Amino acid sequence: MSSISLSRAVRIGAGAGYSGDRIEPAIELAERAHIDYLVFECLAERTIALAQQERRRDPARGYDPFLEARMRAVLPACRRRGIRVITNAGAANPAAAARTVAEIARGLGLQGLRVAAVLGDDVLALVQRRAAEDELRDECGDALPAEMLSANAYLGAEPIVDALAQGADVVITGRVADSSLFLAPLVHEHRWSADDWMRRARGAVAGHLLECAGQITGGYFVDPTFKDVPHLARLGFPIGEVDAEGAITVTKLGDTGGCVTVRTCTEQLLYEVHDPRAYLTPDVCVDISEATVTELAPDRVRVEGVSGRERPERLKVSVGFAHGFVGEGQISYAGPGAAARGRLALDVVAERLRMTGVHHDELRLDLIGVNALHGDALSSGAGEPYEVRARVAARCANQCDARRIGEEVEMLYTNGPAGGGGVVKATRELVGVTSCFVPRDEVRATIEWEVA
Template sequence: MSTKRETIRVACGQGFWGDLLDAPVRQVSEGPIDYLMLDYLAEVTMSIMQKQRARDPRAGYARDFIPLMREILPLCVERDIRVTANAGGVNPTGCAEAVRDVARELGLAGRLKIGTVTGDDIMGRLDELLARGIELRNMDTGEPLAHVRERVQSANAYLGAWPIVEALRRGARVVVTGRATDTGLTLAPLIYEFGWGENDWNRLAAGTVAGHIIECGAQVSGGNCQYEWQAIPDLANVGFPIVEASADGTFVVTKHEGTGGRVNVPSVKEQLVYEMGDPAGYITPDCVADFTTIRLENAGRDRVRVRGVRGRPATEFLKVSISYSAGFKAVGTLVYAWPDAYAKARAADQILRARLERLGLKFEQILAEFVGANATHGPLAGEPSTDAPEVQLRVGVRGPDRAAVERFTKEIAPLILTGPPAVTGFAGGRPKVEEVVAYWPALIPKMEIEPRVEVTEV
């Protein structure tokens, strides 16, 4: 246990893999923080990383994390900031080694420890698990995994906060995990610093709510915020969120002084309901948090206090994120100009479909959308205007046959010279054929998963 502090400041530096690159740098340099948490993994990110690793055994993690560490590690050591990141993807060990190399190059040998959390990857154990009757049924459809077994590309159990806590206890300054929950990256520092217990359900739930609030980065500090959006100041300079947590499980959501954006009760509410299921049962590996118990109050400019969070015991299961190959898709677009832009785009779609039909191409799905008319709100947008300045036709196809999808991509450009007039917007060339890697959520008994923690001195 480190020396007890009154409050701990955990800052979010990445809301997803591809978020603002300078956000974590600003979090460590523009004000006081104790921890930097970085969430890199979306549902299908693991499959992308699996492919990268198949090509190069040293790859398979969030590469951006390494140059970031090069930039901020010296400051983290100097200011005693620790980092929790699920940047490890399908190769946490390779990721940790790359961080170690960078630390040595920076002359930090002997000055920090790196923790690695593994054990989430069950790809190599799938057949054994299935043989023992653990069916890994799809949580949404109920289908057993056996139906897509040969097409599985990655399979990882979501680990929670405790393995990260273990790494922190053993002195890790940087903790690299594979498929750890985004909430666990925030909760772990609080458990470690405040000595919360394994059955301390209310506090574990509070730390989980804190994690949920900051895990999408600036989406809680002014980004993508509908409430008085035009009045949100200086988004160009948006400050990423920070939780200032106390040992009793209460915390304040805030951001660094002098940054743009806004943290207020409405912005926190918007983030709380984001990707929510049953609010009374937000299930993580660490606890079940009850979002109907959360109390919010204004605690000053860009400060919102959160209290009252209650939790229940964790379940006996972990969620498993499985990715499998599900065919191919491509999306092509063309832009039709006034007059009759929508009518022209519709006519082009009809012509295209007739040609695909004549070619005998079969797809599982063909979807035409009319951007500028109804692509986002569908029929709710009402009858498209006959006077629209332009409408973009956006046609997508998906199917198991790569050749058919490939042929579709060659049928878009010809529409320019063989379809309705006043058409443009094909400078980008033919659409690209993409392999579809789909997501298969499942549950596994917790006892089947054994997280492993390694902490090594640089």
């Protein structure tokens, strides 16, 4: 035991907080930070359903569109400096993503790079079978759609730990819990046992703090004069140091923008948390109700007091389904009476949609600059804005009707109030996401290897 508790902290950099995130901060971490692992979290709730559709059109795709750019940017430095990479950018096709990364590595002269793809999160067949046998009713009730596009279970850290133990330089997953991407290297390095809920909970919280990258170093935070952050444009991404006991220190490279403070860390600690006593992950049930956040030095913050309980018996599954189409149109009005003309424009479009028989399941009329974000009550005290943007959005069963929404807004140019300008119109397919649960032992993760 003593050799474990005396071992040094494992240092993990967060290279992305979402698919479209900035790439430069990850390059800074790969080239200059003393880190053992670089983790890229790239998979939002809906992304995997969209990726699943892409894979159906082209079996070689279905992984994150920025995967290539990210790997090209960081792999040479990571290889040179012995930094292992973990990412969920495999999305709906981790095997194809791993082949692509191996190919990129060969092109960069990184022969021998070992890339592991974690498979098994795709549980569409299992969920369809269970739905047909009515075994999901308790969890999902009637919410489960008849036609599912995708069903992906949130895997935990285990398969990533296995891949690391088998020598992976890069681990690419599909759907796993975001925190598991960070917990896995901690379990691997510190050899935390399977039922060490206390330390696993601390590792999961380290992951929770780091998974949104810049959100803990000053992104999604600044409110000028109330909460200022230096050099936001050059915002650096965080580094987590987690020792064998699970004590967490959050820091960043000194010469990057942003800051790590008690305030940035407390906001991120509570981000997307419901009951602080029961933050559920596939790996452990986390309790942050007694957590403390303390500044050790500038840009070095300690998070302690986290505890944990046995992991849930069931895994959460994200189910994607076709949910029709959204049509949208916007038009601007400015100067005296802008809001009144914007309101009239909305009324006119709503009436014309009725008159011309456009079917929609839901219609939304917003006046951007007045009530689009929080409704009329909260904005009633504010004065008249100089300019407004009228926005009409509707959910329709078919694309034809959806297209009519934007067209009807565009017609305001010649058939609407005075001075309307800057029309933008769009339609998009809507993929809804709902969730259900499946027994853990029905989901089996496997690993496939690609060597550059």
